[in-house]
Amino acid sequence: MKSKRTILCSVLVVCLFGSLLTVAVNLIKKGKGTSISRGDLDRIKIKKQWVSAAEKIAHETKDKEALAVVSAVLQNLVAAAPTSGGVRVLESSREDIPFTVFLPLVSQDTSNKTFKDIVLNRGIFATYQHQNRTIIVKEVEPSSEVWKGLMLLHEGHHAGDLLYEPYDLDDPELFSDHERHVHNFQNRLTSAIGGFTYDRLLRKEVARIRTELKKQGLDGVKRQAGASTNLTIPNRTEYYAELDDALTPALSQFEKDARQTSFWIHAVFMIYEEDRPLHDAEVGKSIFLRMVYQRGGVLK
Numbered sequence: 001m002k003s004k005r006t007i008l009c010s011v012l013v014v015c016l017f018g019s020l021l022t023v024a025v026n027l028i029k030k031g032k033g034t035s036i037s038r039g040d041l042d043r044i045k046i047k048k049q050w051v052s053a054a055e056k057i058a059h060e061t062k063d064k065e066a067l068a069v070v071s072a073v074l075q076n077l078v079a080a081a082p083t084s085g086g087v088r089v090l091e092s093s094r095e096d097i098p099f100t101v102f103l104p105l106v107s108q109d110t111s112n113k114t115f116k117d118i119v120l121n122r123g124i125f126a127t128y129q130h131q132n133r134t135i136i137v138k139e140v141e142p143s144s145e146v147w148k149g150l151m152l153l154h155e156g157h158h159a160g161d162l163l164y165e166p167y168d169l170d171d172p173e174l175f176s177d178h179e180r181h182v183h184n185f186q187n188r189l190t191s192a193i194g195g196f197t198y199d200r201l202l203r204k205e206v207a208r209i210r211t212e213l214k215k216q217g218l219d220g221v222k223r224q225a226g227a228s229t230n231l232t233i234p235n236r237t238e239y240y241a242e243l244d245d246a247l248t249p250a251l252s253q254f255e256k257d258a259r260q261t262s263f264w265i266h267a268v269f270m271i272y273e274e275d276r277p278l279h280d281a282e283v284g285k286s287i288f289l290r291m292v293y294q295r296g297g298v299l300k
């Protein structure tokens, strides 16, 4: 029996880590006496909001990995602003740990040639660009505090991995293994925040995906005799309004799309955990993510 692939929802919003959209930028360091504009102050303010949202999650969940991301990465983020062909750092960095640049993009940045594509691409919520050691986030549409915190912990985790234990980002296997690890991390935090309401929704999504797979003649994601491949990507649906109850209301369609993609990935991961032994489940999740990222144009 041949496995079927289904069409991926066009509103897939993924972390564009290691993206093909990586931009070459010159980093202009903050000099003494450099003047700071109103727009610069706004970007510094945005950074503080994202960092405090991430810290709140780390402290409330007491998740060791989240606390490590906060202390090893987020406590030395320096806000930056885009310039023509570069990035201007707006703050001084601490000397004791490596710094990471935090670049919030706002609607007006569509006038910037280097970053225009990222601002306009609705498939990108946040990204970490290793070459420039920069976390880019979008403040183009409103997002809730909890979602900003989760996304910054996600990107901060990538930043920390590459800062402290570098690996070859161009190796698709290593890329997807790290992405899987970071999604496992994000899933654990989201479950801790969303509690019973989130877990109940997750069960509903797992059941929906199982029904969809069954219609395609598949028994979940179990390895099936005679199948040419098990790499099936189930469809993502539109936003589950109940996620507002679990995680506080989403503030824009952009946030809803990003939340739903993460939630859908979480449900697929659960199916792998239920259907396969431990190691095999993790391998399956990595392959699934690799396909998602290939479809999203992140990986070749």
Ligand SMILES: [Zn+2]
Residues within 6 Å of the ligand: 015, 016, 017, 154, 158, 179, 182
């Ligand atoms: Zn990621």
